[in-house]
Amino acid sequence: MSDADLFTDANLSDPYPLYQELRDLGPVVELTAYGVYAFARYRQVREASGNWQVFSSARGVMMNDRINSALQGVTLCSDPPEHTPMRQVLGRPLRPEKLRELVPRIEDEAEQLVEHLVEQGTFDAVTELAEHLPLTVVSELVGLDDAGRARMLEWGAATFDAQGPMNRRTTDAFPKLDEMVAFALHEVKPGTIKPDGWAAHLYAAAAQGDLPVEKCPFMMIDYIAPSLDTTIHATSSAIHLFARNPEQWDVLRADPALVPHAINEVLRLESPVQRFTRYLTEDYDTGGCTLPAGSRVMLLYGAANRDERRYPDPDRFDVRRKPSDHLAFGRGEHACIGMNLARIEMRALLEALLPRVSRFELLASELKLNNTLRGLGTCKVRVS
Numbered sequence: 356m357s358d359a360d361l362f363t364d365a366n367l368s369d370p371y372p373l374y375q376e377l378r379d380l381g382p383v384v385e386l387t388a389y390g391v392y393a394f395a396r397y398r399q400v401r402e403a404s405g406n407w408q409v410f411s412s413a414r415g416v417m418m419n420d421r422i423n424s425a426l427q428g429v430t431l432c433s434d435p436p437e438h439t440p441m442r443q444v445l446g447r448p449l450r451p452e453k454l455r456e457l458v459p460r461i462e463d464e465a466e467q468l469v470e471h472l473v474e475q476g477t478f479d480a481v482t483e484l485a486e487h488l489p490l491t492v493v494s495e496l497v498g499l500d501d502a503g504r505a506r507m508l509e510w511g512a513a514t515f516d517a518q519g520p521m522n523r524r525t526t527d528a529f530p531k532l533d534e535m536v537a538f539a540l541h542e543v544k545p546g547t548i549k550p551d552g553w554a555a556h557l558y559a560a561a562a563q564g565d566l567p568v569e570k571c572p573f574m575m576i577d578y579i580a581p582s583l584d585t586t587i588h589a590t591s592s593a594i595h596l597f598a599r600n601p602e603q604w605d606v607l608r609a610d611p612a613l614v615p616h617a618i619n620e621v622l623r624l625e626s627p628v629q630r631f632t633r634y635l636t637e638d639y640d641t642g643g644c645t646l647p648a649g650s651r652v653m654l655l656y657g658a659a660n661r662d663e664r665r666y667p668d669p670d671r672f673d674v675r676r677k678p679s680d681h682l683a684f685g686r687g688e689h690a691c692i693g694m695n696l697a698r699i700e701m702r703a704l705l706e707a708l709l710p711r712v713s714r715f716e717l718l719a720s721e722l723k724l725n726n727t728l729r730g731l732g733t734c735k736v737r738v739s
């Protein structure tokens with residue numbers, strides 16, 4: 356048991372000492388402040404992610420009833436068999452062969468952007484570097500009208516903030532969550548969206564009989580909410596880590612083939628999504644405890660990815676580590692459907708930076724606190 360509050364500003368700013376404490380307490384810890392169980396060790400989070408029959412998503416994967424009911428029907432919050440056709444349709448534009456068509460455009464954008472920023476000498480790695488591809492390329496691919504596109508970043512952050520327990524951060528985020536749900540339900544229709552965008556392809560799939568048309572607005576939320584901030588945080592965390600560990604940038608410059616491994620290492624160490632929850636459909640035994648059916652269990656990806664039982668010296672940033680089994684994208688039935696796109700974006704930027712930048716000097720940085728996400732709101736660097 357622990358009475359710790361994971362959601363205070365102090366613990367959101369630096370959750371790692373608390374995660375260590377929770378891992379040390381045992382394979383499962385009851386968080387008495389919220390009446391939920393938490394898995395902070397790698398093994399338990401991985402096992403639960405792979406067992407949707409017992410660790411159900413259908414009653415929501417968030418910390419409060421209001422958002423769990425508002426987002427009922429999104430792919431993220433469903434179980435098979437309902438989940439299977441939704442995920443199949445959702446994943447169509449994100450399949451490797453579809454994404455391959457996008458690579459030249461993404462690489463070209465990354466090259467031009469990085470060339471410009473390096474010439475500039477100092478820049479904000481969040482707003483000027485990391486936001487660019489998600490805000491220009493990805494939001495366009497989703498294909499909302501201009502008003503929706505302009506609001507995506509704010510809606511996404513609010514959706515993750517509203518996933519917390521009923522604290523101020525959560526309640527402040529509800530109006531924006533409601534606005535996004537209303538937009539998806541009432542304003543996005545074939546005719547108001549780009550005809551070849553991801554949103555439009557959902558309606559095309561429904562017209563073909565692949566899913567009920569009522570599902571389309573909710574599945575649109577599966578594209579709108581998680582596609583921007585997650586990747587933005589991962590990219591700016593990478594620059595932050597390289598600025599603080601310049602010898603790791605040297606290793607990467609000497610061996611650019613390590614880029615995919617470096618991306619995994621960044622995601623392991625600073626997992627953009629820190630947690631989701633599950634609802635137990637039956638009693639579950641772990642580590643000598645029986646968790647009763649009907650309990651909510653928090654899967655702490657950010658803690659599992661720093662479990663010393665899995666990763667020796669887990670707080671050390673090491674681009675040679677090759678932690679391809681990290682849990683930052685989840686695992687199993689709900690494993691992140693956008694992970695390949697996120698990797699393509701990060702890789703394009705890092706590969707554009709490698710030949711042009713020998714050092715990142717950190718000038719200033721500040722976290723953007725959020726109930727679910729971990730990442731920076733600003734990260735000013737000077738490059739040489």
Ligand code: HEM
Pocket residue numbers: 404412416430431432442445577578581582583585586589626627628631656682683684685686688689690691692693694696697
């Ligand atoms: C670095 C970037 C990203 C991270 C760290 C991340 C993280 C995650 C995690 C941890 C899950 C598992 C959820 C669970 O098990 O309940 C997930 C699922 C999901 N992600 Fe991502 N994500 C990223 C980028 C993206 C992008 C770019 C998109 C959209 C284009 C996306 C769309 C989704 C969707 C739709 C799901 C739900 C899949 C399902 O329920 O079957 N994500 N993501």
